[in-house]
Amino acid sequence: MPNYNNKSDHLFLLIQTLSKSEKRNFRIYANRIKQNKDAKFIKLFEIMSKMNSYNEEKILKNTPIKKEQLSNIKAHLYKQILISLKKLQHIVENHDIQIREYLDFAKILYNKGLYLQSLKLLGKAKIIARCYEFNTILLELVEFEKMIESQHITRSLYSRSGELYAESNELIEKIQCNNALSSLSLELYGLYLKVGYVRNEKDKIFIETYFRTNLPKFDIDRLSFYEKLFLYQAQVWYHYIRQDFVMCYRSSYKWVELFQNHTKAKKIAPVRYLKGYHYLLDTLFYLNHYSKFIRVFKQFEQEVQNKEILINGNTKILIFMYTYTNRINKHYMEGSFSEGVKKVIPPLFIEFNKIFNRLDSHYIMILYYKIACLYFGSGDNENTIRYLSKIMENKKKNLRQDLQCFARLLHLIACYESGLDENMDQKIQSAYKFFIQMDDWYIVQKKIIHFFKNLGNVYPHQIKNQFKKLRDKLVKYYDHPYEKRTFLYLDIISWLNSKIENKSVESIIKEKFLRTIKNN
Structure with missing residues (x-):
């Protein structure tokens, strides 16, 4: 696993991102002045380039740099690298x-x-x-x-002043519209990162009111490329938070289509194009449109392979995230969890270890949850617990509270399945406290927690009947406007069916998938 401490040193992270040609260019740039050949900042660059992890003791031991000088020399080196990169940028x-x-x-x-x-x-x-x-x-x-x-x-010409005045006013209007739409999109994204989907009527009214009052008036036919882009982004997040995946699909489709109608924009704003693809695939996954999902995903991978999308440090991270989360989603939909563990997990971690230091906590948490669910579906409860524990140990409780809550529910299930239930009461109490703390204590969560709490009092021959009772209670909330969000994170109905029918979770979901394909 990667060294978590490396994230703290910005210079080391920057040097890690440099390609061979960028390092060669820096050496040429830094040595352009003869006196620089023995400069301390160049010696620092050379030793840090060879490090797998940041080690201050090694730097001080192998360079003529004193400890009190190190901070200033690092700052100077950081600036010189940025200048050399700027000169290398492809205009x-x-x-x-x-x-x-x-x-x-x-x-x-x-x-x-x-x-x-x-x-x-x-x-x-x-x-x-x-x-x-x-x-x-x-x-x-x-x-x-x-x-x-x-x-x-x-x-x-005398009229030039009037032309510039009109041009300036028109630009100010465009920038104001752009700013209003991009700010709305950003605020909605921030709300989703904090709490996830709407949880109740109060959340729904708040998000609808916020969207309506902050959406500027516009004529779609007069909007520029970026104005349309920010509009579609805001709509995607609005519908996403409200769990209206049909409308979310329409907006994300328009988002991707916008780029495909302006092909030069793929190179200018590749990050936004990749994000549009991701939300389009995500909504198809939640809508369970397997054939459309496969078609769009193949199209996405083809564009990446053909380098139709600009490849740089930012896009490499997003391509990694969106490729592997959607490969995992494909196996979820098919119920082919064991195959997913064999085919997806090994290459995922080869790539993950290369870019871990540049991934933010949000991406890492999503990836760990996806991996945990893949292991759970394959019947590997030990690895399920391992990756859920990484989420539960996260100290940033204001980030993806929803994911942290549902990680605790799946953790209870995995502990029960693996037989690690000696401290089950303590684990249940811990999960209960977390739900209360996060203000996420709703009907489905209550019924699952109460089920585990009372399971210790049930005789072995009555357990299957208890699973049936819980399933019958939960099925009623499968299409509930707010309670259904639990089922987006956790296919607990399939798990309950597996216990009732004495089958694996994998076989239950695979059978369901085959029935869906046959009916379509």
């Missing part, structure tokens, strides 16, 4: 860098008194900014242009 794929470069040159020319040359470069920058809808940068360019036109005689 064709980073149009905003090219625009900024034009703007820098325009300011240099302006300070030299070469106003017409400065305006010419601003004109070139504006063409690129308009083409790729960099409206914030475009406004900065227009404001600089206005300043030159207002302070100097540039022999421009």
Whole structure:
């Protein structure tokens, strides 16, 4: 397993992300001045490049750096690496860098008194900014242009001032609309990360009111690419939180379709394109549309393989997450858990160990829960408990409270299944306290907790009947507006059926899948 302590050193993490060509480029950049060849920051770079984990003692032992110097030299090295990376950036794929470069040159020319040359470069920058809808940068360019036109005689047409005024106002309106839609999308995403799906009528009214009052007025036909993108993102999160997966599918489909109609945007905003794909696949998974899910997932993998999506540090992480979570989801849908453990888990951890230091806690928790459920379906309760424990040990209780709650329910089930029930009362009490603490104590959770609490008082020959009673109670809530969210995290009905019919969870879900395929 990866070293958790590595996450604390930013310089080490940055060096870890460098490719061979980026390291070579840094050495060339750093050694461009002869005096730098023996510089301490270069020696620090060389030793840190060879480390598998950050080790300060090793650095001090193998370099002429004193402990009191280390902090400053690390800061200097960090800055020098960023400068070398900036110089290496591919201008064709980073149009905003090219625009900024034009703007820098325009300011240099302006300070030299070469106003017409400065305006010419601003004109070139504006063409690129308009083409790729960099409206914030475009406004900065227009404001600089206005300043030159207002302070100097540039022999421009008299009407130019009116044109710039109109252009500035139009951009401000667009930026305000963009900002309102992107802020709404971000706020909804933040709410989901904190608590998950709506839990009751109060949550539902709050989210509907919040969405309605913060959604700006718009004409869909007049919206630009980014305005439509932020709108679809906000709609996806709104429907997702409300568990309206049909509407969520429609919005996520529009999100992906938007990029496919603007193919150049796949290279400019690859992270947003990948996220659109993910939510489209996620909603198909929750809607149990297997054939559509497989078709879209194959399309996604094909685009990645054909490099239709820009590959960089950010996209590598998302491609890893979305590829493996959806491979696991495929095995969930098919009921092929044992096959999933053999085919998915080994390559998953090879990749996971390479990028662990760059994954945030949210992604790690999702991955651990997916892995735990895959192991549970395959009948491997020991590994189920192992990965659920990692979630339960997470100290960030304001992050994915829903996932942390349902991890505790599955943990109880896995402990019961594995025979590790000697401290069951203590585990039940701990789960109960956590649900109360997280304000997530609802009917389905109550019935499951009470079931385990009373199981110790039941005679062996009565146990199967108790499983039937619990199943009959829970089935009533399968389509309940709020209680059904439990079944999104945990297929407890299939587990109960497996106990009643003396079959494995895997065989129960596989039989259900085959019936669904046959009927379709």
